[in-house]
Amino acid sequence: MKPISILALQQIPGVGSKTVEKILALSDLSEPTCHNDLIEMLKNANVEFGRINIPDPQTAKIAWDKAHEILKLSEQHNIEIISRESSYYPECLSLIADPPVLLHVKGNIKALNKNSIAIVGTRKPSGYGKTRAKEIAKLFADEEYVVVSGLAEGVDSAAHMGALEANGLTVAVLAHGLDTIYPYTNKPLANAIVKNNGALISEYPLGTKIFRSYFVERDRIQSGLSLGVLVIETGIKGGTMHTVGFCEKQNRVLIVMKHPINLLDTTKQCGNTQLITDNRANIVFDTDDNVVLAKGIMQKKKDELLMLKSTQQISPVEELEQIRMQTFESIIADMSPNKYNLGYELPTIEKSKDETSVFVPANKLSPSSQYMGYAQPPKRKQRNRKIDEKQTRIGGKL
Known part of the structure; x- marks a missing residue:
């Protein structure tokens, strides 16, 4: 399907990436020529999978027009929109569990398919961390690796600058539309990246504003584009640790910089220390010679990933069946009373003496008073109800 068609689907309220994936899996898919075709596509997907939002004609028309407006603006800003069917779509990124259905690219699109390291x-790095980020980026750029980062202040900016100073390529992955730069102070850096044959990329179309969860989504792309992720400085929590998590899930090489003892700042590098102590790092980067080691391991990882891709390719029919099963599992998950338990116990309902509902934390209830997620009425009342029911049956009313 052409990018413009996918873009139009994305503009319909309630149609997210999972819905688009379901539509793309349909074997009898034809290219839409108007907004009414979008509605038909969603109806067909609803027949196959269920629980698909079907827009009214006016909503579909607005989405169709908006997509064409975005396409026009993208062309004016020299932004290319590519789908997973494009030969320019990054091969490494296509291997992750949830690759973006579209990528918006400003700059050198060919940089996306070169060996990369995030x-x-x-x-807010230490002075030493910022300096080393730039130096290490230069080393990898000299080895013709594309340096991938997120254009944020601190380590990200230093990494991009290091690659540029080595006349290398660097790619910035953004968590919003490419019509804006965040932080704004990095606009000159963003321009320099594009000017020097690098690229700015995003899975979000022009006009998409900053939203906190988009940064987490962005982190999966940083690691997905790359053969390895190198952590300069991080605390126990934060965006860097999100990228580390994606790196491990995506089976990439995790490289963690080890700081000299005399320069350790526990507040800024405690994440590094924990990753090394827990043996999660594939490579502990403590000397510049580690660049050669990292290159060798990342090349082996690339061969492994490509081999895995060739042995695990599935037919469209098998892919459709997988999506059906995922849909079924999500329906079952929605029926679970613990769906929204985010690390704390949900309140349960107990009947007070006057039969009014009150919330009682689950951990405050005795085991005998919990039943199907709710508190049972007192046994005395329950016994009386059974007697009433028995008398009613005898009276012939049931």
Whole structure:
């Protein structure tokens, strides 16, 4: 399907990436020529999978027109929109569990398919961390690796600058539309990246504003584009640790910089220390010679990923069946009373003496008073109800 068609679907309220994935899996898919075709596509997907939002004609028309407006603006800003069917779509990124259905690219699109390493870290690094981020980026750029980062302040900016100073390529992954730059102070850096044959990319179309969860989504793309992720400085929590998590899930090489003892700042590098102590790092980067080691391991990882891709390719029919099963599992998950339990116990309902509902934390109830997520009425009342029911049956009313 052409990018413009996918873009139009994305503009319909309630149609997210999972719905688009379901539509793309349909074997009898034809290219839409108007907004009414979008409605038909969604109806067909609803027949196959169920629980698909079907827009009214006016909503579909607005989405169709908006997509064409975005396409026109993208062309004016020299932004290319590519789908997973494009030969320019990054091969490494296509191997992750949830690759973006569309990528918006400003700059050198060919940079996306070169060997890459993501260099990430805190927005407020130590002086040593910032210096090393730039130096290490230069080393990898000299080895013709594309340096991937997120254009944030701190480590990200230093990594991009290091690659540029080495006349290398660097790619910035953004968590919003490419018509804006965040932080605004990095606009000159963004321009320099594009000017020097690098690229700015995003899975979000022009006009998409900043939203906190988009940064987490962005982190999966940083690691997905790359053969390895190098952590310069990080605390125990934060965006860098999100990228580390994606790196491990995506089976990439995790490289963690080890700081000299005399320069350790526990507040800024405690995440590094924990990753090394927990043996999660594939490579502990403590000397510049580690660049050669990292290159060798990342090349092996690339061969492994490509081999895995060739052995695990599935037919469209098998892919459709997988999506059907995922839909079924999500329906079952929605029926679970613990769906929204985010690490704390949900309140349960107990009947007070006057039969009014009150919320009682689950951990405050005795085991005998919990039943199907709710508190049972007192046994005395329950016994009386059984007697009433028996008398009613005898009276012939049931």
